Amino acid sequence: MDIGALKLIYFSPTQTTKKVLEGIAQGFQASTVEHVDLTPHDSSMREIVEMHDELAIIGSPVYIGRLPADTISRLRRIxxxxxxxxxxxxxxxxxxxxxxxxLRDLALEAGFKPVAAGAFIGEHSLSTSAMPIAAGRPDAEDLIKAKEFGKMIREKIKAMQPSDETLPLQVPGGFPYREPPPLPKVSPVTQETACTKCKKCASVCPTGAITIEDMVVTDQSVCIRCCACVKNCPTGARTMEDSRILHKAEQLFMNCRKRKEPETYL
Ligand SMILES: Cc1cc2nc3c(=O)[nH]c(=O)nc-3n(C[C@H](O)[C@H](O)[C@H](O)COP(=O)(O)O)c2cc1C
Ligand code: SF4
Ligand code: SF4
Known part of the structure; x- marks a missing residue:
């Protein structure tokens, strides 16, 4: 099979998933690359996207060992x-x-044929300069691996015939999926004296949790704690201050220092 066109489909509040997918796309050397970014708040209102004669690379962050609910609901529109x-x-x-x-099961449910899978590492949403967790990842080494993975996908697709009946690709994980513990309803806070009301936080928030009038107001009931607002605030006014989350970040900082490497399945 020869496929030249590529669609990158992703939910990626802090953009690490997007970067990994772009690395894979470079290695695949597609004639065209189209982005279907499911991250913006209004993307859930867009029309259903139909796929034809192309390869999809579908990406999502991991939240508590599972997919974020927004990945699931937004991918169901493809x-x-x-x-x-x-x-x-x-x-x-x-x-x-x-x-x-x-994610493999979700892709099958949406009518895709999963032919390759990968788990890559991205800077943790809770990473800060004081407590870095996988800071700066995906880094140059990760992106070389992403590119190599893209090349391997291309080789696999070339060797495939359209009539090939394939068994579902085997990937790690268990079913029924593990039930994640409930998250406390907390969200980042704004230090009003440092805030310039530039609205950047509201524009990057994937759930529309932030409104800005006289001050920055966050609807905790829809905040998914992705930290896109924190990472994009130009003045550092937006921070996560809840003691339970800070404790979690400290544990991750202490216990997850050993560098993990990307894994791929073809
Ligand atoms: C609510 C939440 C839960 C998370 N759970 C995990 C996890 O279980 N394991 C892990 O290694 N990283 C976890 N992370 C970190 C993200 O998977 C990681 O930062 C990822 O690179 C974010 O992707 P994005 O940049 O595309 O948004 C979590 C992040 C958030 C916000
Ligand atoms: S991004 Fe930062 S400075 Fe801009 S409105 Fe939001 S909190 Fe204020
Ligand atoms: S308010 Fe919550 S959902 Fe919105 S960007 Fe910030 S952490 Fe993410």
């Missing part, structure tokens, strides 16, 4: 139409547990 797909999860150097299996 119709695979038997298109081959590579599924990729990106996690913050702790574990990805059942997330890759869940």
């Amino acid at each position: 119709k695979g139409n038997d298109t081959p797909a590579a599924v990729v999860v990106v996690y913050g150097n702790r574990e990805y547990e059942d997330a890759l299996l869940e």
